[in-house]
Amino acid sequence: MSKRVLLTGIGGFIGSHCLSHFLVNTDWEIIGIDSWRHKGISERLTDSEHYQKHKDRVTIYTHDLSAPLSDILIDKIGHIDYVVNFASDSHVDRSIANPVPFVLNNVNVALNMLEYARTVKPEKFIQISTDEVYGATDGKATHPEWAAILPSNPYSASKACQEAIAISYWRTYGVPLIITNIMNTAGEYQSSEKYVPMVIKKILNGEKVQVHYDPKSGEPGSRFWLHARNTSDAILFLLKNVKAPQFPDVDRPERFNIVGEKRISNLDIAKLIADVMGKPLDYELVDAHSSRPGHDPHYGLCGKKLESYGYKFPVNLLESMRKMVEWTLKNPRWLK
Known part of the structure; x- marks a missing residue:
């Protein structure tokens, strides 16, 4: 049976790449949310040949996720199997220049999406996070999953906040959480x-x-650098192949580092x-x-866990x- 997937921040750089990758490699129906007020750009979708070819499988709603989803919008969205929560402000310099609204936005986005998931009960909820929550390395070592969280700037601190809130919703409310910590991603349509x-x-x-x-x-x-197609492919792999275990069967949710080749x-x-x-x-x-x-x-994550599942990136x-x-x-x- 075809899945219905909700992508937040669908007009963002990685969100739009993920949309294209899902359209090409699955028969899933994609529901997207974007406020178009931050860094979402509609041309990332309309300029995409994949979107143009498969747009009958895409529905997009305009909503600022710093505010809760209304019951009317939740009803419009309908049944959802998977949620991939990309939506966040992500530029470090802007977080340093004006930290309070930056951090508040990212915290509210996570809270409102987790409240949504608490209501609709998807099969999986992927919270997109960053390598930066772990802080710096010495240029040689790499952080494994669940290393100590030591953010260095308001952006990475806001992402660490998102993770902490998501973990609490996993443990308290049973939200089927998978956290992904992703290294630097580049590609077409990037700001x-x-x-x-x-x-x-x-x-x-x-x-x-x-x-x-x-x-x-x-x-x-x-x-470690990744092309956005590799990032999107790894997320698709997790949705297809990794279960989201529940508390108290395990003491923490699933977490995967998504890391470039070198x-x-x-x-x-x-x-x-x-x-x-x-x-x-x-x-x-x-x-x-x-x-x-x-x-x-220096930043660096260890990618051995994802590799142990047999995963390989499609492009070098x-x-x-x-x-x-x-x-x-x-x-x-x-x-x-």
Whole structure:
């Protein structure tokens, strides 16, 4: 039987990629919610060939999830098997510049979706979270699932809050929770304030690229990078293959790290982008602490748990980076 899936933040970068991936790889009916007031962009959907081909399976409702879903909207949405809660403000710099509304928004989004799940009782509820809740690494070690939570900025703190509230709803109300902590994701249709499109834009304009470095070691910061298709594919794998155990059968819900194939420095990513573009890279190393208080030079998650389930990402880093750079060069309006 075909499933009915609710994607929040469907007009966001990863949410829109997940929509396309689900449309291509399942026969599921997709219900989407977006406020279009934050970073959701309708063209991420309308410009997608997959959405245009399968839009008869998609229903989208406009609603700001910082407010509860009304009984009327819940009735319109109807039966839901799976919920994937993408909706959140996600830009670190904005969280630092104006933390109170940023944190309140993300906390309220989680609360209202968990209240919704408490009412409609889906089969699974995936709370999308970030590697940043665990804080920095030394550039070599990686955090396993359930490592200590040590957020470094208001954004990561707000995501840690979402996780904590979700865990409480899992234990108290039986919400069938799976938490995913996802490493840095890049791809087509991404906001130009994010690192990869920002680097593309600066190289195109002949501008100097600022690369954050670790002032203790003098080395550039590093991350594990994912293409949005890999992120979406991993989420689909979890929905299809992983059960959401309940308390008191276990003492905590399921949690999976979604990690790129290898750690790569921010400088090497910029060099890779420049190489794909066939242009020189003009860059400078900068101490991010001066412009981004609490910056973590290195992030890293351990992906062995997901691998142990037999999962493999469909595209590799070089292939996905080349694809997104070439697409962006053909669609420069997304760099504005």
